[in-house]
Amino acid sequence: MSLASRIIEEDSRYLMQSFSRWYPLVIERAKGSLVYDVDGKEYIDMNAGIGVMALGHGNEKIIRAVQEQMNKFFHYSLTDFYYDLAVRVARKLVSLVGFQGKVFYANSGTESVEASLKIARGHTGRQYIIGFTNSFHGRTFGSMSFTSSKSVQRSAFSPLLPSTLLVPYPDRHNPLCREDCANAVLEYIEDWVLKKIVDPNDVAGFLLEPIQGEGGIIVPPREFLQGLQRIARKNGILLILDEVQTGIGRTGKMFAFEHFGVEPDLICLAKALGGGLPLGAVVGRSEVMDLPRGSHANTFGGNALALAAAEVVLEEVPGLLGRVNSLGKMIVDILGSTKSRYVEEIRGMGLMIGVDLRRDGEPYEEGLEKVLRRSFERGVLAIGAGESVVRLLPPLVIEEELAQRGSSIIREEIDRL
Ligand SMILES: Cc1ncc(COP(=O)(O)O)c(C=O)c1O
Known part of the structure; x- marks a missing residue:
């Protein structure tokens, strides 16, 4: 049994199962826009922990600010x-x-x-x-x-x-x-x-x-x-x-x-x-x-630790808006080159992007599940939204090359449907 399978088995024993998980990612650590699971596999993060990690994982400025605040007071x-x-x-x-x-x-x-x-x-x-x-x-x-x-x-x-x-x-x-x-x-x-x-x-x-x-x-x-x-x-x-x-x-x-x-x-x-x-x-x-x-x-x-992190976020994010727009356009172009007849619409703004998958005009839930699971198997993390929309919310700092690779894999998996 892999470490991931053991943890998932224990999770089902000890945690209320009211969540809606898409695939069995068991995370161990993350840096920038990359996530690593407990079995050592690397993933491109197109989720940012559901729109949270705007400055990526393990941001040095946030770590320093929180550490300094820890030395003053936590709460x-x-x-x-x-x-x-x-x-x-x-x-x-x-x-x-x-x-x-x-x-x-x-x-x-x-x-x-x-x-x-x-x-x-x-x-x-x-x-x-x-x-x-x-x-x-x-x-x-x-x-x-x-x-x-x-x-x-x-x-x-x-x-x-x-x-x-x-x-x-x-x-x-x-x-x-x-x-x-x-x-x-x-x-x-x-x-x-x-x-x-x-x-x-x-x-x-x-x-x-x-x-x-x-x-x-x-x-x-x-x-x-x-x-x-x-x-x-x-x-x-x-x-x-x-x-x-x-x-x-x-x-x-x-x-x-x-x-x-x-x-x-x-x-x-x-x-x-x-x-x-x-x-x-x-x-x-x-x-x-x-x-x-x-x-x-x-x-x-x-809470003082959260505010110390927020101070860095609010300082850094305004300087990222230009790249949010250009990377967003790049991702939409990559996804838009799909040949799939199931893509009804690609929509969103900046780095909040959705690909609406429909079959005969109806939400194609099975298609969504396949795309998310197969992308995960190929090392890309995305989740769904609505009934059948692939939702991309990568860190705002994601490197162009990673964003390109991540969205190309998702597009290929949509094409495979
Ligand atoms: C627009 C919006 N409002 C509120 C919430 C709830 O936030 P939380 O899960 O932190 O309670 C979410 C969470 O996804 C959200 O997307």
């Missing part, structure tokens, strides 16, 4: 105390979002989303939050109430949060929304939802991903986000963007909202922010971030 809870590192990272985040804002630190994506829901309700004094179908916002009760990319993510856990509504995300595969999706959805929200279901004065916020990640790398039309912002502003509703996956340079801009010409009121962050340590954040307009004393906090949010 001392912002809930009751102060430290300069927390202020410095918040100041940097605010300067990067480009509006007068304040920050709340969390430990994960779902916790950032939970905080944004509380901030929206607390600030507006309104109950309703409107989310969008096919979204992914996390697995705790508040965020799960808006997570709807697969029914298994919610079906066993009702009742969910009350005073929530889901409306269609403008995806042309949604049968209610084929042509001119953006306007169809905007009209539905304005003329049906806000007139017939809920009074706009009862709605605290719209919560959505500017590009859906887990749902299958769905990029909405630019005019959709702009129209939604117009409806939000007209009715005093907050625009809450979940940039947990799209944020921190992933799409070729620091934040995906910059592509769409909108200005959100609240932005949820996590994943890449902590450079591999658990860190989330909500960045919001100063006037919105006004929850009263004692009404929201946590023990670990803004």
